[in-house]
Amino acid sequence: MVFSRWGQTIREYLDDARFRENNRIRLIIYLALGVVMFAILVGSILPPRYHFTIGQTSPVTILSPITTVDTAATQAAKQAAEQKVPKQYEQSTQVETDAVNQVDTFFATAAQVVSNKSMPSSQKLDTLSSAAPKGVSQPTLQALLTESPAQISALQKDADRIVNDLLGAPFYQESMQQAGLLVDRQLLNNFDLDQASRLIVQNVVVSVLKPNMVYQADATERARQQAAATVPDVMIHQGDLIVSKYGIITASVLSRLQDVGVYAQHPNYGVAVGFAAFIALSIGLLAAYVERRSPRRRLDNLMLIILGLVFVLMSILIVLTKWVANTAGTTSVAYVLPISLGAMLITVMMDSSLAVVASFYFSFLLGASLSFNYDFVFYGFVASLVGAYSVAKVTSRGTFMRAGFFVSLMNVGAVITLHLLQTNHNEDFHSFSLHIGLAALNGIIAAILAMGVLPFFETAFGLLTPIRLLELSNPNNPLLRQVLMEAPGTYHHSLIVGNLAEAAAEIVGADPLLCRVGAYYHDVGKTKRPAFFVENQMTKENPHDKIAPSLSHLIITSHVSDGLEMQKKAGLPKPIQDICATHHGTTILWYFFNKAKELDKNGTVKVDDFRYPGPKPKTRECAILMICDAVEAAVRSMARPTPNRVEGVIRKIIRDRLQDGQLDECDLTLQDLDVMIAAFMKTLKGVYHSRIEYPDIDKLRKEVAK
Incomplete structure (x- = not known):
């Protein structure tokens, strides 16, 4: 009960003219729409940001949103190329010279020591030991002291020869590990020495050997840099798989996430600011278009809220589509998004021209959310335009299904067109056929959603759509059945007024369906006291003859408030209620005014006391109903309705309404009123046409019997 009262209060506030025409509220609606759309869509526009750690499992499949360099793979390839470059060395002759000098000095000292007979043996050993290269063993020194000077000289020559052979060629640090083996090979192959001499030469030569290949660090680095420079960058292409759902985050995956710009703790604020500007421009241009529309098509604040809700609904659907696409790891799911839903709803609830403008926004938002992909902009625009034009004239809910099939057909055509426009044709047949199937399903889903969402707007906002009007025109509606059963004359009168109003609305560009259905309900209040209205009086007895004119005035005018x-109470939309409230405007009940004036002896009767309470019509539909109601009643009361007399009565009624100011607040022009007369005449010919006078059947039978 509480919710019902709240709902009624809200509905009354939304229907209040002070709310609907308030410019400050209008500005707030535009600002709120921009803020809400930004809040909904910014997450889908911003590149996704992930903050994973090594070893973590990825909850989603992540594809590269851009084409960029894989830094880790490129670095690894460059390092591999650098490692293949050998170290750069330069052979030094000084090493050979120094080694030979050491050998010569050592053997010369040995020859002097051996030749000196006066030197004690211990001193000889010490002297020789001090001159020996580092690494010469004591046994070698002692063995050398036992040799003669001539033998020492021969050993010196052999040692010099071996040193020259080994150090005359490249001798690396790695060769030092095999120095003893190399010297032994020289001794065995090229020299015929005894065991003692061989050991002396081997020990001395090995002691003086050093690498003669000097490492060139700068040259090596230059060679490696040149090798690395020749390695091409390893690329990550847009759409490449970075990590699959439930995949393990490794160091290489983390590096690739950083490369494509989706690994960060903070969002890209530059993109957010740019998108905010995008939304601001879009809402600003939309507001400029809405506000510059002609007064007849201007949206009041309630309709502006409904337009905003459609935009919000489409934004939510776009975000959901982006989320599903990210989860599935493919943008193919976007082809099933019912992007034409928004255009369909706007066309049915407002008009197709506004739906065309909205189609631009919906398609651009779809493309922006999917990495600014032009293909989806084109696809969404085609679907939205076709959806808008397909439901321009709704005659039943089946119109939506026909529109859905047409949208599906055009979607398939758009997918084929985009496929043919591709230059590389990398898309395989499976993906292409999938896109065709999803595009074909798209229109059907949009039609089903449109039929499901539309009743929400109709009920929540009292919105009057063609579907709602068609439902209200059903004769089985409780109110219409009540009129038929309790006031059949009024029911017949309402049907004829509906025909007149529909014909007039079509010719002046008003809403024919609203006029016809509004006519059906404009006199429902007469069911309260049907006998007091002439069309329901079955006999010549008139109850007004027995009551005062002032009371008759109250009874007659009360059918408006009763209706x-x-x-x-029945929950009829406000446009229908407005027709009921204004179908008499503030016109005067001249019959009862004249009657009261005849009975008034004091002259106190005022004409304004016999007016309807109003208000005056504010829309073309309300004004058309006012004129049609008066025309039908006047023509029906004519004894002999000829075309000229009928046209004269119609023109008089219109002239009286103009002179009385009843049409001052609506936008019907004099030209509209003039062309309406022709529509009235054409319709009335089929209702009040002249008929032949049939003879008296009983009289003829008697004459035949005679």
Whole structure:
């Protein structure tokens, strides 16, 4: 009960003209729409950001949003190329010279020591030991002292020869590990020495050997840099798989996430600011278009809220599509997004021209959320335009399904077109066929959602759509059945007024369906006291003859307020209620005014006391119903309705309404009123046409019997 009262209060506030025409509220609606759309869509526009750690399992499949360099793989390839470059060395002759000098000095000292007979043996050993290269063993020194000077000289020559052979060629640090083996090979192959001499020469030569290949660090680095420079960059292409769902985050995966810009703790604020500007420009241009529309098509604040809700609905669907695409790891799911839903709803609830403008926004938002992909902009625009034009004239809910099939057909055509426009044709047949199937399903889903969402807007906002009007025109509607059963004359009168109003609305560009259905309900208040209205009086007895004119005035005029009360209780939309409230405007009940004036002896009767309470019509539909109601009643009361007399009555009624100011607040022009007369005449010919006078059947039978 509480919720019902709250709902009624909200509905009354939304229907209040002070709310609908308030410019400050209008500005707030535009600002709120921009803020809400930014809040909804910014997450799908910003590149995704992930903060994984090595060893963590990825909850989603991540594809590269851009084409960029794989820094880790490129670095690894460069390092591999550098490692293949050998170290750069330069052979030094000084090493050979120094080694030979050491050998010569050592053997010369040995020859002097051996030749000196006066030197004690211990001193000889010490002297020789001090001159020996580092690494010469004591046994070698002692063995050398036992040799003669001539033998020492021969050993010197052999040692010099071996040193020259080994150090005359490249001798690396690695060769030092095999120095003894190399010297032994020289001794065995090229010299015929005894065991003692061989050991002396081997020990001395090995002691003086040093690498003669000097490492060139700068040259090596230059060679490696040149090798690395020739290695091409390893690329990550847009759409490449970075990590699959439930995949393990490794160091290489983490590096690739950083390379494509999706690994960060903070969002890209530059993109956020740019998107905010994008939304601001979009809402600004939309507002400029809406506000510059002609007064007849201007949206009040309630309709502006409904337009904003459609934009919000489409934004939510786009975000959901982006989320599913990220989860599935493919953008193919976007082809099933019912992007034409928004255009369909706007066309049915407002008009197709506004839906065309909205189609631009929906398609651009779709493309922006999917990495600014032009293909989806084109696809969304085609679907939205076709959806808008397909439901321009709704005659039943089946219109939506026909529109859905047409949207599906055009979607398939758009997918084929985009496929043919590709230059590389990398898309395989499976993906292409999948896109075709999803595009074909798209229109059907949009039609089903449109039929499901539309009743929400109709109920929540009292919105009057063609579907709602068609439902209200059903004769089985409780209010219409009540009129038929309790006031059949009024029911017949309402049908004829509906025909007149529909014909007039079509010719002046008003809403024919609203006029016809509004006519059906404009006199429901007469069911409260049907006998007091002439069309329901079955006999010549008129109850007004027995009551005062002032009371008759109250009874007659109360059918407007009674009708409004019944319509509000039945939940009829406000445009129908407005037709009921204004179908008499503030016109005067001249019949009862004249009657009261005849009975008034004091001259106190005022004409304004016999006016309807109003208000005056504010829309073309309300004004058309006012004129049609008066025209039907006047023509029906004519004894002999000829075309000229009928046209004269119609023109008089219109002239009276103009002179009385009843049409001052609506936008019907004099040209509209003039062309309406022709529509009235054409319709009335089929209702009040002249008929032949049939003879008296009983009289003829008697004559035949005679």
